[in-house]
Amino acid sequence: MRTNIVIIVIFLFFSVIIYRVYNLSIVSYQEYNKLSQKNMTKTIPIPPVRGIIYDRDNNPVALNELRFNLTIKPHLKENELNQTLQNIIALIPDSNLSKMYQEYKKNNSPYNNKNIPILTYLPEDLVYKIEPILSQDGNIRFEPTYLRKYPYKFYLSNVLGYVSKANKKDLQRNKVITYTQISGKRGVERYYDNILQGSLGEKKVIVNARNKILKVLDIKEPISHKIILSIDTKLQKFIYDLLESENKKGAVVVMRTNGEILALVSVPSYDNNLFVKGISYKKWNELSHNIYNPLLNKPVSGLYPPGSTVKPAEALIAIASGKWNPWQKIFCGPYVEIGNRKFRDWKLGGHGPTDVFKAIKRSVDVYFYKIGLKLGIDYIAENLKKMGFGKKTGIDLPNEKKGIVPNKEWKAKKYHQPWFIGETLNAVIGQGYFLATPIQVAVNTALIASGKLPKPFVVKQIDNNVTKPIIKDVLNYKEKKNLWMIRKGMWEVCNSPGGTATRHINTKITIAGKTGTAQVYSIPQEVKKRKREDELKYFHRSHAWLTTYGPYKNPQFVVTVLIEHGGHGGSAAGGIVSKIYNYLVDNGYIK
Template identity: 75%
Template sequence: MRTKIILFIIFVFYSLLIYRVYDLSVLSNEKYTKLSQKNFEKTVYIPAVRGVIFDRNGKPIAINELRFDIKIKPHLKGKELNQTLSSIADLTDANMTKMYKEYQKQNSPYNHKPITVLKYLKEDLVYKIEPFLSLDDNIEITPTYLRKYPQKIYLSNVLGYVSRANVKDLQRNPVIEYTQISGKRGVERYYDDILQGELGYKKEIVNARNNVLKVTETKAPISHTLKLSIDSDLQKFIYELLKKEDKKGAVVVMRTNGEVLALVTYPSYDNNLFVKGISFKEWNALAHNIYNPLLNKPVSGLYPPGSTVKPAEAAIAIASGKWNPWKKIDCPGYILVGNRKFRDWRPWGHGKADVFKAIKESVDTYFYQLGLKLGINYIASNLKKMGFGHKTGIDLPNEKSGIVPDKEWKARRFHQPWFIGETMNAVIGQGYFLATPLQVAVNTALIATGKLPKPYVVKYIDNNETKPVLKDVLNQKEKNALRLVRRGMWMVCNAPGGTATKHIHTKITIAGKTGTAQVYSIPQEVKKRKREDELAYFHRSHAWLTTYGPYRHPQFVVTVLIEHGGHGGSAAGGIVSEIYNWLYDHGYIKK
């Protein structure tokens, strides 16, 4: 019996041994083959060169300049590390202490990648020092690219810039781990995933010392290019116009289908400052500049729209059936609501005015009465439909929605009731009402054509063209009302007494609307207002002029906002005229 037990144990032992051999050699063969391959085969990912950006005429406006980085193997210590850093410092005049700190910051037991201690060295320097540095096996020189913006200040608000990626960037897109840069602001940020391109790779067979024995497979990285709808020459022309007259503000030049040709902020900044890392002093100067050069004013700047909203309100009133556009209404220098006077911009008033005169001369008291008749909720809901109070959808980051106030908005925001005096302020584009210059331009395009465009600045991604998006947001009554409103806007720029007539000198006929948006309130006890030029700069009103042309066959919208510029016609009329004449002279507008 004892012999049988021993034999049984021996049998079980050898059975398990045979099964284990079978498992290792047959059943787990594929598993261990893959593990074995990982020991001698590795994949090296290759980032694409960041996509080049062109303007509409094919001029490069964001390019890559060949540079070189110097990297050091990780886990170096003591004398070996000091000797390596010293040899680099001697040949490049780099600060050894800064390189040492950068190395220590990235060095860890878990990091097996070379550590960059110097970035963006120029070609001519690298060609001189490479023969000496290549003698040290701890040093690696790798090619890289430095983003350059040839247009500098002229396109910085549109393009944005690139800089070193942060943790959030790395989480957002795995490709950034290999490029180590990401887009900040503007087109560079909005289209960052496209501009990063697609990773390439090569599969290598290496030995135990990680030396490459053979490359088994390769795939080239893929870069993508962008072509903007922006004309960089026009952009520069407008910027220099504002600079010459020292007028801070924003300009939008857009086809009526939403294609943007110019999107200007003045003053602006040089986006090249950010690529290699901006100094604290330079950043502080930009961030605390009272004229806010870092703000993309056409897209992110919020301003009271002033009288630029009056054409849209006139169309809303006419289409409602509650307002007779032909009826002449008495428009004195103010109207009394409760115990408060709401004054017209002209102290003695405008006499009798119909809708045409009300638009032509920007008659405040006419629109006060219109607001009382229709009510704020009705006006606000229709203004939202016509482009105000929400983002336009432009392909740029940080666009603001603006505010079209109504009773519900105030209750939600301040937990307070709406007062009738707030309606008076809102209908002349004041009070809580805020809009971006781009929203005003989009609303002007709607009035000109009857269609609400979605603006865009990227015309092509590689060879794929952006198709214009036009929304049909108006009913037939509203479209019919626009015909009357357009006539009033023609009178603004062409008829005697029009608020812009004296200041418009264009080679084509245009239509438009001026606006003067106060930035501080005038007490009731002040009987006589100061002239704009008598006020301190930051107390002056913002000046608007939004236009479309040619009048009969609208092709372009030009919207100009001059911060603290005073009256819209005088502050912006000359600039608008210059822009239309430039468009005409360069073949954008044909007879």
């Protein structure tokens, strides 16, 4: 009996063993095989190279220069670290030992298994000299990287922006940034950052227990994208140098009537290369505290009283309303009196009998005061917003400002105060609370020139995808029908004797336009005779506007110029506008 029990126990024991062997070798083979493959196979992300930006002539305006980072293995003992740093100092004596040590300590942690960069963006020629010697130290490794370069510096910095080291918010925004460690901060670099970052590639490899690569199984290349701007760099440089040579600050927009921008100039500007490796505190202070605002992209983010540049749009609104007779000659004296205040015309004695053509040609303030009193601020503001003011144009650049077209509701929300009639008179001549950007003025001018409201853009093409212009039909039948009157008035501004810009225009084609003189310093009521602009202190002088389109009979381009504290629009900007149109003719843009 005992023998039988022993035999049964032995039989059961071996049966269990046989079952386990079968289960492990046959049944669980696939599962364990997968697990072993996971232990052996590793996927390594490959970061893309940031996309190159070209101008309209395919010249690179933002490119990548090959550089190297000097990195040190993590988890080194103190004596090993000190010896490695001494090896580096021996070959790169101008490097800072203390900073390298601090950089290593800051990034060295038990959870970090990646090499720690302590010297970044080393040039190729230096690395080729020192790498054969320093590579003998097993703790040192050189890793290739790229340095963003902007060859045109301040000429294009307001358009391009720049890249710099990514912050925590950037890292959360795009997975690729985790590997590239840089992100766009302004301009096209910021607006199109996700496209310029590209897409990660990957390398599948087999590794051993020490994480050493034994075999490469597959490589998926990263994808980079290229961007082509609509900007003509030569024209951009030509305009910037023109303003600099005349010691003028401000903004210039050169745009096709369909919204394609050829030049977007902001003066003064800054060298965007300063930010790529990290700008010094001293240099940042110089730029940020500069009274001429070099960091501001003035065409898109600069807010200014638009002055008389709004008068053509207001004249169109008045005519189309049916409440205003453009042919009637209204007497326009030296002022309009509301209460105890006189709202003066810019001309001391007034302009006498005035119709809509003369009102635009001579920029007659009193004529537009009367339009404001007739139509009211709410009606005028509603229609001005339809025509491009008081809202973003949608340009493909960051930090665009929408400006202010004031009305009763706006003031009640902003200041909790009622609207006064005198504020209507200020608003209709582009003063008071009214603020606009140069790009808004340009878009409104394109609307008058072509009858359609364009969405401006600076990127012409992404890879093989060409940007399609977006043009809105915003005018009603009466407005379209009467556009010719506004255009004729603007023609007289630049071509007819007495036009506010006629004496200052010298172009190879016929253009039309509107001047503007936007006061930044109020004139007391008791002052009967104004000082000339050149007699005022610089920051008390009015901003000077001249917005134009051409050719007059076949509008193709809009040129809008704002000269900060420039005084009169015609004299301050007429020569600049003329030279820009002649450039467009000479270079085949206008045939």
